[in-house]
Amino acid sequence: MEGIKGRIPILDLTPEVEELWDHLMAAITRVLRSGQFILGPEVEAFEREVAEYLGVRHAIGVNSGTDALVIGLRALGIGPGDEVITTPFTFFATAEAISLVGATPVFVDIDPKTFNINPELIPAAITPRTKAILPVHLYGCPADMDPILALAEEHGLKVLEDSAQAFGATYRGRKVGTLGHAGAFSFFPSKNLGAYGDGGLLVTNDDGVAEVARMLRAHGSRRKYHNEMVGYNSRLDALQAAILRVKLPHVDRWNAQRREVASRYNQLLAGIPGVVVPEISEGHVFHQYTVRILGGRRDEVQKALAEAGIGTMVYYPVPLHLLPVYGYPEGILPMAEGAAKEALSMPMFPNLSPGLLAKVVQHIKELLLE
Template identity: 60%
Template sequence: MEQPQVTLKRVPVLDLSHEILELKPQLLRSIEDVLDKGAFIMGENVHEFEREAAEYLGVQHAIALNSGTDALVLALLAAGVGPGDEVITTPFTFFATAEAISQVGATPVFADVDPRTFNLDVNRVEDVITPRTKAVIPVHLFGQVVDMDPILALADRYGLYVVEDTAQAFGAEYKGRKAGTIGDFGCFSFFPSKNLGAYGDGGMITTNNEVFAEKISMLRAHGSKKKYLNELVGYNSRLDEIQAAILRVKLPYIDEWNKARRNSAGVYRELLYRTPGILLPAEEGYGRHVYHQFTIRVLDGRRDEIQNKLAAKGISSVVYYPVPVHQLPVYHHLRISQPAAEQLAGEVLSLPIGPKIEVSVQQFVAESVILALG
């Protein structure tokens, strides 16, 4: 007898289709407007998006760029970081954070993380400060802000620049202040999967320092204030007009979307509360988490097994990050140990989440996690 066809319920880690369907009329109008005006580089939408983003974040300057990686590089260059300098950051993040340090000729120095929050352990930062330390890059990982007051105190004591990597935390807050506005620089990514994402690459630097803002604006445009009068060796790192237009459509929704993400995180917490074999992400009282990811820890070496069992049911999940930065081939010569980061790399698993995820989908995911653990 022919066996019945089994259709899996496909659950992506992030489903943008609902957002696109809802906003499509506005998005098409904004793109058509760019096409009709014929200004594609550094046009009206770029300038207006910079103004609107600065107003939303509560910062004096927002400089739009072509990626979050370039934001990190240009922020370090604006701060004068270069060969011979050291920059402290986390070993548990995307490679771009350390890569930017290496790109400007400085040396990345890693301080281990707090396994509860996945973020830089502020109690370990001072241990690795040396006379060569020039800056520190706290990464607001998965949407949760680093405890910034101790970082700022150390920066003040040792004369360090603070560059916030806010790629995953647009709209997150720390004691009433928006992430990315607390240090000397805030660096943002608008990669499509981010809480505020373009439909291509994009990035931004925020700062309250007029001199830094002017230098970054020059660096993104081949080191010039005036065309064909280059004063610095710079980059071509401009956010294009179409992506700026898309981001302008989406920016007014960011608080609503972030609130929905927090609500979805709350649903997971209720469904997975006290489930043996996993730990849920911590949420610190000093800030407002925006849940770019909902990342659990799967204990007892079962992470890959659980991920495979979820995949067999059509549920996508992602490991952010399977290899700590200090153990990547490019930094293997450092031969250092960061025990918490190494432990997390073998345990973390990010479940599907987003502002439009349905409770029924979350119930299916949670039930599947619990069954897989049983």
Template identity: 55%
Template sequence: MSNIPPLDLKRQYQAIGADVSAAVLEVLASGAYIGGPLVKNFEQQFATYIGTAECVGCNSGTDALYLALRAMNIGAGDEVITTPFTFIATAETISGVGAKPVFVDIDLATFNLDLTQLAAAITPRTKAIMPVHLFGNPVDMTELMSIAAQYNLVVIEDCAQATGAKWQGQPVGRIGHFGCFSFFPTKNLGACGDGGAITVNDPGLADDLRMLREHGSRERYYHEAIGVNSRLDAIQAAILQVKLPHLDLWNQQRATVASRYHQLLANIPGIITPQATPGGESAWNQYTIRVVAPVGMDTADPRDRLPTLRDRVRASLLEAGAIAMIYYPLPLHLQSVYADLGYAVGSFPNAERVSQEVLSLPMFPELTVEEQQRVVYALKDAIDTCR
């Protein structure tokens, strides 16, 4: 019996492969590989999908965050608030512009920023908030935008895992001042390589973003800022144009998969299923459970990398042919690269706790009922064996 992968892009390609191949061959035949009408067309289509006036394509979701920070002149001496429980790219871009990442703990139910702790982290140096719609689950953007407005802060939404997610009916990426998206192949709308985009309503900021992504140049060979080379390739834009019309259906299928997991996992002791933010519609990039150890078990320092109950359950699942993933085993505030920020174990207990408990089960639109049942049966056996 074959393994059940965390994601199977081959199945997606089998469904739309002919259209993707034709689009790629058309680009190759055109000779226009960088920029050009295909990229502009995709930018317009994606802006329409999100509901913003502008979309600026770039090389990656990481670059999208970096360019948004640069467009707001955020740099040395400034602070940007974000979550410690996310991929390092979120904080890395803040450091990359010379600013200081300031972390706020997460909500145990949603894995997103605990907005009740946000105001306490704001100082005179705070310039922006970078919420992460983690695993596709939207942050409460109504409350966050209210706090940001009170303190006159820029909001840069990290939508890397949340393309198509909605907050109170609005797509994420249109609510903050910037929406930053990744088109990495594992994302809900994935290219066949790296790619990213920034959505924004201000045409002036969009123009600045385009200048920064083109070596700080609005006119070729004339440079007004130190920029970067961060362009969305035409081949990737062509692939994304083929995929975009399918995104809503794929997200609906992900929601169906999530609903089935909810039902199948409902009565397993020691498992906490993911909770959507009330008022939000998750894009379900991941289905991430918590494997909760009995009291007194698995209380080691996360930096010691000692096997937890979650790790043992994952190993048992793998033996049964179900491949689960861990995002993320060590929160950012405990990473050695951020030792100089002075955070210690216990600074953000919720982030530290879930880093030792989270386990992302196979999740993709084409996952079958039978495969999900296999995953859950294997999970039940693993829990019984490992506890």
């Protein structure tokens, strides 16, 4: 597909919709004719299928990835007075969820090569109030989980994986989100497995955590009108579950195509001064293809690409510790602060054609080699 009206978007969902149109329409029609729209058999079927795909005992469909984080933290017993170690270089919801349960996010700097939390820096952040570690598999790149899990075991900490951007990613042969005590996923439409509206998922191998999570998503009750705790109205709806059931069997193929797109990018960008490309590491599913533009030229390059009709995004322009809501002083987490000034995400989707990709790279070459 040669762009949208001459433009190259950062994401184009229309090829996916066209490919699956008949199956999507059949699934939507099935739900409409069933008359059951909240939870019910469609959601239960998706939960079984996605649990089998991930290799985990329990999958609990919720309203969003943010709710999956909030409910996951509460189900793990995290609350007021606790500290949760996490990365400052991620979407706000990661830290927001910690704050929403009354805990305090403690930010640890990132590994500049992967953009993920640096496990070597975690021990210095552990205090008597630390109760959990919340790593993020950013851009679809698995965080280095073995040392994180070892630290958690040593200090008696819970691990909740933020896998919102990494559905289908693997770490040493296992699906991310299943390595810690629980994992949170987002089905926001742009994700590698996306719904056509909001949706999220919490997964765990712990029966007790799963039971609490199911209660929390339904106003804190096992049975309607018999509320045992203060919970949320956070239920995956049947239409989204039906759509996700159609898409789930294709996600591995789409992820493989994303890796192929990333490989072509890396080949074409090789040797261009001022561009640092991501490593195509094992298990990386490239929710985003994010480069670093050096020399203070990131914003200039983004503006020029926009003028050429090429969509890009900066994920993320402000590291979380510098946001007004947290207000840490500048300079304390230099790797995250540097990434925020250099990271630029390029067009990335499974059906991005080699021709469009080459046009993107050609514009970058012209900008940086002029």
